[in-house]
Amino acid sequence: MIPLITQTPRLIILAASRALLTAELHKPQYFPVLLGAAMPADWPPGEYDREAMHYFLEQLTAGGRDSAGWFGWYALRKATDATPRTLIGTGGFMGPPDAEGTAEIGYSISADWRRQGLATELVSGLVQQAAATGMVRQLVAHTETENLGSQQVLLRNDFVLAGPAADARLRFERAVAPAADPALGAGGA
Template sequence: MIPLITQTPRLTILAASRALLTAELHKPHYFPVLLGAALPTDWPPGEYDRAAAEFFLDKLTEGGRDAAGWYGWYALRKAEGDTPRTLVGHAGFMGPPDATGTAEIGYSIAADWRRQGLGTELVAGLVAHAADTGMVRRLVAYTDADNPGSQELLRRNGFEPAGSADDGRLRFERAVEPAAK
């Protein structure tokens, strides 16, 4: 079974469930209660929009237990001092790895929480999670050519430029070594 929660120094990264996605999409007043976290003012962030949440919910519904952990993940900033546990971003895989062990990741951080290294930490957590599964050999990510911050985040996590997609976005890749058991 794939772990559905991972920890980094400042983040708890929680795999999206059907219950969380349903609340986020259809009962938003229950969403922060289920998460046990405050929401940022600009939720949802960046490219994580309603269509992405619906995609993740559809995939989790279609795939049942085998799909858990292969789609959306919520990034929760751990409580610290007077700051409560807060939802700061969303990331995820676009599905399980293919036959070659390649999986695609994406990520978005809420505007109020950018430029604090949380995106780098979030992606590092997903890379570690991918290694822990023992199923992923290569990760792929795409970012806009005019987003140097996202490109630097990927480089800090061991990704290297690997050309571009048909839509003009830049492609980055990195190898994933299975975690030592």
């Protein structure tokens, strides 16, 4: 089973569920209550829009438990003395890996939370999540040619520019090594 939560130093990254997506789409007043987090003023951020929410909900509904963790994820900034736990962005996979073990990621951070390294941390968490599944061998991501910030996020997470994609965006790739099995101990098998 795929873990449905991962953490980085400043983030809790939570897999979208049908309940969360349904609330986000149809009962937005309950969405922050279910997340246990404050909402940013500009939600939803970037390319994460109602179409993406509907797509993730449809995929989770069609795929049942097997699809959990392979679509949207919410990035929650951990509470500090100065701020409550806050939803700061979203990211995730465009679906399970293909037969070769390739999966695509995407991410977006709310405007108020940009330029703080949180997108880099979110992508790092998604890479960790992909490795933890043991199913992903390569991650790909696409970004607009003028989005230098997004390109830097990918480069900081060991993605390399693979060239232009068919849709004129840039394609980045990164190999993923499976996470070590903690049951095997530090020495491996």
